[in-house]
Amino acid sequence: MTPQERIAELTDRLNFYNYQYYQNSISEVDDFTFDQLLAELADLENKHPELRRPDSPTSRVGGTVSKEFSTVYHRFPMLSLGNTYSEEDLVEFDNRVRKGLNGQEYEYVCELKFDGVALSLTYENGVLVQGATRGDGVRGDDITNNIRTIRTVPLRVTGPDIPALFEVRGEGFLPLAEFERINKEREDIGEPLLANPRNAASGTFKQQDSAAVARRRLDCYLYSFLSEPEVFQTHEDSLVALKKWGFNVSQTWRKCADIREVMTFINEWETKRFDLPLGTDGIVIKVNRYDQQRELGYTAKSPRWAIAFKYKALAASTVLNDIRYQVGRTGAVTPVAMLTPVLLAGTIVKRASLHNANEIERLGVMLNDTVFVEKGGEIIPKITGVDLNRRTDQSTPIVYPTTCPACGTPLVRKEGEANFYCPNEKGCPPQRQTRFEHFIQRRAMNIESLGEGKIELLIDRGLAQTPADLYSLTYNDLLGIEKVFLDEETGKRRVVSFREKTVENILSAIERSKAQPFQNVLFALGIRYVGNTTAEKLADYFGSMDAIMTASQEALLAVPDTGPRIAESVVTWFADADNRDFVERLRAAGLNFAGEKKVVEREGDTLDGKTFLYTGTFANFSREELEARIAANGGKVLSGISKKLNYLIVGENAGPSKLEKAQKLNVPMISEDEFLAMLDA
Ligand SMILES: NC(=O)c1ccc[n+]([C@@H]2O[C@H](COP(=O)([O-])OP(=O)(O)OC[C@H]3O[C@@H](n4cnc5c(N)ncnc54)[C@H](O)[C@@H]3O)[C@@H](O)[C@H]2O)c1
Numbered sequence: 001m002t003p004q005e006r007i008a009e010l011t012d013r014l015n016f017y018n019y020q021y022y023q024n025s026i027s028e029v030d031d032f033t034f035d036q037l038l039a040e041l042a043d044l045e046n047k048h049p050e051l052r053r054p055d056s057p058t059s060r061v062g063g064t065v066s067k068e069f070s071t072v073y074h075r076f077p078m079l080s081l082g083n084t085y086s087e088e089d090l091v092e093f094d095n096r097v098r099k100g101l102n103g104q105e106y107e108y109v110c111e112l113k114f115d116g117v118a119l120s121l122t123y124e125n126g127v128l129v130q131g132a133t134r135g136d137g138v139r140g141d142d143i144t145n146n147i148r149t150i151r152t153v154p155l156r157v158t159g160p161d162i163p164a165l166f167e168v169r170g171e172g173f174l175p176l177a178e179f180e181r182i183n184k185e186r187e188d189i190g191e192p193l194l195a196n197p198r199n200a201a202s203g204t205f206k207q208q209d210s211a212a213v214a215r216r217r218l219d220c221y222l223y224s225f226l227s228e229p230e231v232f233q234t235h236e237d238s239l240v241a242l243k244k245w246g247f248n249v250s251q252t253w254r255k256c257a258d259i260r261e262v263m264t265f266i267n268e269w270e271t272k273r274f275d276l277p278l279g280t281d282g283i284v285i286k287v288n289r290y291d292q293q294r295e296l297g298y299t300a301k302s303p304r305w306a307i308a309f310k311y312k313a314l315a316a317s318t319v320l321n322d323i324r325y326q327v328g329r330t331g332a333v334t335p336v337a338m339l340t341p342v343l344l345a346g347t348i349v350k351r352a353s354l355h356n357a358n359e360i361e362r363l364g365v366m367l368n369d370t371v372f373v374e375k376g377g378e379i380i381p382k383i384t385g386v387d388l389n390r391r392t393d394q395s396t397p398i399v400y401p402t403t404c405p406a407c408g409t410p411l412v413r414k415e416g417e418a419n420f421y422c423p424n425e426k427g428c429p430p431q432r433q434t435r436f437e438h439f440i441q442r443r444a445m446n447i448e449s450l451g452e453g454k455i456e457l458l459i460d461r462g463l464a465q466t467p468a469d470l471y472s473l474t475y476n477d478l479l480g481i482e483k484v485f486l487d488e489e490t491g492k493r494r495v496v497s498f499r500e501k502t503v504e505n506i507l508s509a510i511e512r513s514k515a516q517p518f519q520n521v522l523f524a525l526g527i528r529y530v531g532n533t534t535a536e537k538l539a540d541y542f543g544s545m546d547a548i549m550t551a552s553q554e555a556l557l558a559v560p561d562t563g564p565r566i567a568e569s570v571v572t573w574f575a576d577a578d579n580r581d582f583v584e585r586l587r588a589a590g591l592n593f594a595g596e597k598k599v600v601e602r603e604g605d606t607l608d609g610k611t612f613l614y615t616g617t618f619a620n621f622s623r624e625e626l627e628a629r630i631a632a633n634g635g636k637v638l639s640g641i642s643k644k645l646n647y648l649i650v651g652e653n654a655g656p657s658k659l660e661k662a663q664k665l666n667v668p669m670i671s672e673d674e675f676l677a678m679l680d681a
């Protein structure tokens, strides 16, 4: 390949990766690969400057603005950071800084490099007036409403020394615990999992519906302050002031006297960073004094006074001994790699996730291969590749099972899904077991004292086939039963036994569960795609189990945020005779089959069949009241603007992007008064 061809190929490929990463929140390759390709391109361009393409990613910030939000111009450009993975490069950076400052003394401030989305917040007279993404560095998306949902971002700051106009910048992120929570919920209701916290954060910030954004508890760390004229002498002073004014500044930063101290900081955080509540991928090193920053200046893409040191993802190599196929509640089969134990980032790793059959194929991995495992932002490490140099004739192909490893039923794969499923929902032991686990969890019936092997014991003894059987258990059924569990990995024995106290606790928890609200009961049924939030919406809208059981697909579609997939799943579930029998037994046990509050009482039919969306705030209604009135009069609230939408109700401070889109699609816009008039019609 000629240099010209290679340059063209790299330019196209990297531009495509950037587009996927910033526009669609998808990583086509890992960051290290991306950075290596970018470095290769920069190197080729240096050698052949005449071959450099005008759209080269080496001299531009990677992102763009999107059509869904209105565009804002940054007062000060939002640039990228030069990055390196090596100590030598860091020493070179330090040499450049020393040269650039002509022998002046200088210090650095080191911060963690938070792995999220760059945000810019503008405050006028102490009030947050604008929040934006980085975009292409010059212009970004106005996502003020979404940023307002972050609880740690102050909407107003006060104090004698606060400038009238200033900007703060930081990293918006999805905390790891929140990422795990969302994925657990998604797994629970059969939704595909989010790939990693960074991409999840980026996707969330770009959502149109800020109520949906608020449900994912995003957070933000601030790390930079900008104003004109400057009010601080150093970056350090600004971090201290930001913290004092109430901004969320991670207290992990440290001032370093020289590059050796910087290296110490870098080494210190290499594994300690995994204890932080968010994903990080390196250390950012900044010259502390602002006047020196100015003196050093900028390239087209990044400041010369800062650099990012990126950690290579922590990897280890070990042998893949076996694959276990786990069957989840919805029947999805997931392969789990069983590894020869290996130390990685301070913990012993014995298993790694392989996601699905496609992933095994993509990796080309075989049993007994030596594989690379990496720990990224997520808790469970993953297999990232095969060490082909160490493949021997011991390696044997992985034969993906065609029947359920637990019950022998032939597996099925649905159109467009990566997972295989065991369709034997009722008879398959792990599905039955996880159905119980779903039923007893806190957000469902809250009988968590039945965890840790107790359910298995009940099933084994034939005391419970379905969760409905829990309600007919007696003291004498339970007292004294026990089972010995053997942990296959540690070889340890664990005895689960029902003594008097245990039995009393369990029976009283079962009794108490009868008081759980209706929405919990609905969620506990374990209908696919009916997670917590959906259960709450259905319960609010229909008010009773009977209403939901008999609801048609169309009636279900009228519930806010309920699409065809959920509607179909609900109808199919209740059409099943065993499921209906299960429901009747729960009714007989005395569970709550009706909601106490917010039953939609029909006020009228003036809005029958009409669809609405609203934007802004209203004089006569809160959001909830508005939605309730629409529903009570036969209308439906949609979650986004489309051609199907009949009316956009426009309140105070309406979102400009919604207005623009409605205009483009010719969706009629009405005021609050016009809406009131429709109700009375
Ligand atoms: N995997 C892919 O397909 C893909 C595609 C595009 C980009 N990327 C990754 O993204 C990088 C380019 O992204 P980039 O231009 O945002 O550069 P960057 O992420 O390497 O560095 C700049 C960004 O760091 C963030 N940051 C975090 N903590 C910070 C702190 N304490 N101080 C200052 N900034 C901090 C800010 O958001 C800032 O915009 C690439 O080097 C690559 O690793 C990956």
Ligand SMILES: [Zn+2]
Binding pocket: 327, 404, 405, 406, 407, 408, 409, 422, 423, 424, 428, 429
């Ligand atoms: Zn099965």
